Amino acid sequence: MSITEERRTEIRANGITYQIVVATRTDVDRAEPTPRVMITLEAGGPGGEPVAEGSLDLDAELADAVADLVADGLLSATGTGRAPRRRSAGRPAQQGRPWNEEMDAELESRWIAGESVAEIAAHFERTPGGIRARLPRVGCDPENPGCYLPVPPSRRTDLDEGEPS
Structure with missing residues (x-):
């Protein structure tokens, strides 16, 4: 049996619609239930044509570190220069x-x-x-x-x- 919590977000920016799903899952049937996080991204252009898609499946303990890495990587790749969001002190x-x-x-x-x-x-x-x-x-x-x-x-x-x- 798995316990799942899911959050869905849809964002429109620059004519592209992004759909992000973040699901947390704990498999309670296992001897040591390890929480997992699945992040799925789909993006469609103005005509609905797919422009991006992908997913990550990782241990919940790694979610913060992976989020920072992805944000840093995207910012350097796009050259936007905005600082990634960090935990408040x-x-x-x-x-x-x-x-x-x-x-x-x-x-x-x-x-x-x-x-x-x-x-x-x-x-x-x-x-x-x-x-x-x-x-x-x-x-x-x-x-x-x-x-x-x-x-x-x-x-x-x-x-x-x-x-x-």
Whole structure:
């Protein structure tokens, strides 16, 4: 089974229509699920004739480096001289990167041990908002430090209620 997230963009510039699709995929059937990124580009001229097409399939860990290389290569080939977009100096290094099971387990144990959101964010090199958003996915209550989320009423058993069985 694969989990896929896809983003599509269409841009028109100088009479050419560019269609870019970026898909992230994790094959959860594998022993070690490795996130992948597939980038597909198609471009058509004013009459719809194809002027460019291609795709890249790479490990998600390489996406930032490949994006910089492609941007640098295109800029030098076209001579436009514009500087490529870079991460802002204040942006955490791991922001937006996928989580894995080991990271989730460590996030859970740090939260239950009483670490603050700021401490955890610094450790994982992520934003505090990213940590708060991830906590419920590992069963932790982001509103109550050191606590798990309660079991929803629809999934409670007699043991959860504290009643003898």
